Amino acid sequence: GAGVSQSPSNKVTEKGKDVELRCDPISGHTALYWYRQSLGQGLEFLIYFQGNSAPDKSGLPSDRFSAERTGGSVSTLTIQRTQQEDSAVYLCASGGGLAGHSYEQYFGPGTRLTVT
Amino acid sequence: DAKTTQPNSMESNEEEPVHLPCNHSTISGTDYIHWYRQLPSQGPEYVIHGLTSNVNNRMASLAIAEDRKSSTLILHRATLRDAAVYYCIRHTGNQFYFGTGTSLTVIP
Numbered sequence: 001g002a003g004v005s006q007s008p009s010n011k012v013t014e015k016g017k018d019v020e021l022r023c024d025p026i027s028g029h030t031a032l033y034w035y036r037q038s039l040g041q042g043l044e045f046l047i048y049f050q051g052n053s054a055p056d057k058s059g060l061p062s063d064r065f066s067a068e069r070t071g072g073s074v075s076t077l078t079i080q081r082t083q084q085e086d087s088a089v090y091l092c093a094s095g096g097g098l099a100g101h102s103y104e105q106y107f108g109p110g111t112r113l114t115v116t
Numbered sequence: 117d118a119k120t121t122q123p124n125s126m127e128s129n130e131e132e133p134v135h136l137p138c139n140h141s142t143i144s145g146t147d148y149i150h151w152y153r154q155l156p157s158q159g160p161e162y163v164i165h166g167l168t169s170n171v172n173n174r175m176a177s178l179a180i181a182e183d184r185k186s187s188t189l190i191l192h193r194a195t196l197r198d199a200a201v202y203y204c205i206r207h208t209g210n211q212f213y214f215g216t217g218t219s220l221t222v223i224p
Contacts, residue, residue: 004159033212035214042203042214042215042216042217043160043203043212043214045211045212045213045214048210048211050210056209056210058211059211091160104162104165105160105162106162107158107159107160107161108159109158109159110159
């Protein structure tokens, strides 16, 4: 079946512009996670959704970052007034739902964001 | 610090066992330990997870110390396809805390 998809795969933007990153989770998965991975680093947790609600937003690095999830499916991560330090690979993962493996996350291929 | 600590890199000969260590000295009683691995240019993939008891699956085994302050991921016979960065993760509440990972090189 289809896995987690993310778009765009690559995004180059100028400093100060807003960007939207999209995640399509595996159908039926109730949990959705966003992470950020800077070059050569591990993953940094950003936000977690259960259904449409985000019980944990504590990982968002600043108020320029926001995320929403609609219909318990697609999620968008928005970064306003981008800065060069926002350059990273943004990974989305989904889990739970039909498989019953609520602790197993399935990752998408990521969006590589470059802020110039 | 909620993160885990792992060696930056390790090497193994092909078809030999590999023991990847992880320290998580501040773990609490309800936190799970997860392992994921990331191949080049791909998102991480699940390997195994556990709470207190040792765990086995088709990919690997997870040995958890009695005090739960450390754990070891065991690959029984390394193959070239096992070359990846292996992340030990502390799962607490709704958050997954990734360490910086161990880059495993498998030597033919």
